[in-house]
Amino acid sequence: MTADPETELQRPADRGVARRQAFLNAARQVFLENGYEAASVNDVVRLAGGSLATLYAQFGNKEGLFLAVSQDQHDRFIRAMTPASVGHLPLEAALQQIGEHFLRALLARDNIAFFRLVIGEGRKFPQLLQRYLSSGGADRVRAELAGHLRGAGISDAETCASYFIELLRSRHHYRALADDSYSLPEKQLSEHVAGAVRFLLRGMNLG
Amino acid sequence: MTADPETELQRPADRGVARRQAFLNAARQVFLENGYEAASVNDVVRLAGGSLATLYAQFGNKEGLFLAVSQDQHDRFIRAMTPASVGHLPLEAALQQIGEHFLRALLARDNIAFFRLVIGEGRKFPQLLQRYLSSGGADRVRAELAGHLRGAGISDAETCASYFIELLRSRHHYRALADDSYSLPEKQLSEHVAGAVRFLLRGMNLG
DNA sequence: CTCTAAGTGTAATACTAATTACGTGTCGTG
DNA sequence: CACGACACGTAATTAGTATTACACTTAGAG
Numbered sequence A, B: 001m002t003a004d005p006e007t008e009l010q011r012p013a014d015r016g017v018a019r020r021q022a023f024l025n026a027a028r029q030v031f032l033e034n035g036y037e038a039a040s041v042n043d044v045v046r047l048a049g050g051s052l053a054t055l056y057a058q059f060g061n062k063e064g065l066f067l068a069v070s071q072d073q074h075d076r077f078i079r080a081m082t083p084a085s086v087g088h089l090p091l092e093a094a095l096q097q098i099g100e101h102f103l104r105a106l107l108a109r110d111n112i113a114f115f116r117l118v119i120g121e122g123r124k125f126p127q128l129l130q131r132y133l134s135s136g137g138a139d140r141v142r143a144e145l146a147g148h149l150r151g152a153g154i155s156d157a158e159t160c161a162s163y164f165i166e167l168l169r170s171r172h173h174y175r176a177l178a179d180d181s182y183s184l185p186e187k188q189l190s191e192h193v194a195g196a197v198r199f200l201l202r203g204m205n206l207g
Numbered sequence C: 001c002t003c004t005a006a007g008t009g010t011a012a013t014a015c016t017a018a019t020t021a022c023g024t025g026t027c028g029t030g
Numbered sequence D: 001c002a003c004g005a006c007a008c009g010t011a012a013t014t015a016g017t018a019t020t021a022c023a024c025t026t027a028g029a030g
Helices: A012-034 A041-048 A052-059 A062-081 A091-107 A109-120 A126-136 A138-151 A157-169 A172-178 A186-203 B012-034 B041-048 B052-059 B062-081 B091-107 B109-120 B126-136 B138-151 B157-169 B172-178 B186-203
Strands: none
Touching (some): A012 A041, A012 A062, A052 A062, A062 A091, A062 A109, A062 A126, A091 A109, A091 A138, A091 A157, A109 A126, A109 A172, A138 A157, A172 B126, B012 B109, B041 B052, B052 B062, B062 B091, B062 B126, B091 B109, B091 B138, B091 B172, B109 B172
16 A cells, blocks of 8 residues: 555564655655645655654654755765765875765755755745855865865965865856756766866966 | 825826836835745735735736746846946956956845745746846856956956856855855955956966 | 726635544554 | 554644635826
């Protein structure tokens, strides 16, 4: 009867957890597709296959559900964005690596959709927008970049890292925001990053 | 009885126009404060002081009202963003002028709020988002910048102009999005632009 | 002065959605 | 096996909202 196999054959302690995950996944989809106001809690239940009462027992209300989804999505976002360790590489290669990783994560379809959502509901959920934009996305990457730049003897590494990130975002982020079907092929992605790296290094008199 | 003095002492031909303007202003406020879904047409009428029937006669329905408001706001945005003629200035000063003008307009409170709105409702009104992000804001400025750069003998002026714009947006646009009360003092604004100009010119081997 | 077209205020219509209530199954635990 | 907690499904409740209808003023044009 239920659409999700997760509900069956669970050990007792995990049942609630599985239910919660099913709700979260369904809610993520519904919220990302329709936005907060236009999303219907009933649709979430229809999709997740549970019961309204259970959902309300778990999340309290629509707002609670939304915040839980946001937390979840934000975690994924951070995880996808955090660069792998590239300490052993020379500066240019390290920048290239970090840049590609960052840009790929930034342009992922779910992140773009979530970005739209968070921005749009910023009036109703300011804390969310705060966390997502400031502590959330670029700051870790900025710090990582700044470390590498400082290591290469560059003064004002923070500003440079900032510049670099903005160069990366250039065009593609906005284009992806405007067009759902937009996607950047790997080849063009790495070329774009390479261009930004060249530009940055030349601007710092290191190229 | 009415809240707006525009309604009184009108020549006959202008009455409809005045009514329309009153509705547009009220609607702009309500939409910018609440977003599309959460905005109530009745609130708009309460604020504008007209009648529901009149509003529906003028705009057809809620969507029509929203599109009219968007058109209006988009026009203001374009007007505020288009740079004054600076053809007589040397390159560095011209970039500084255009940059300051662009950034000031970009960070204006109403534009930030409208940006949030358009992004958030992008699923429901894709054409709007398209026009606003691509043909709308930065493209004219980019073209103007590219003209100056080309005039100074720079190859790939388009890319450079793009880079410059992204450097300008750096930090402040995102910070303003995240924080309603954020504002950038004139002094810091021009310093930020100056930094970007320096960086750009050095990256092009012209500084 | 009267006619006409538009504006006004209020209320009805019709629908949708969040939230709550309740009676019924289900499955480990004592 | 019987208990109790939890999950299920459905329906009731409640509250709002877009949209339409209607009966009434008004203010200028002929």
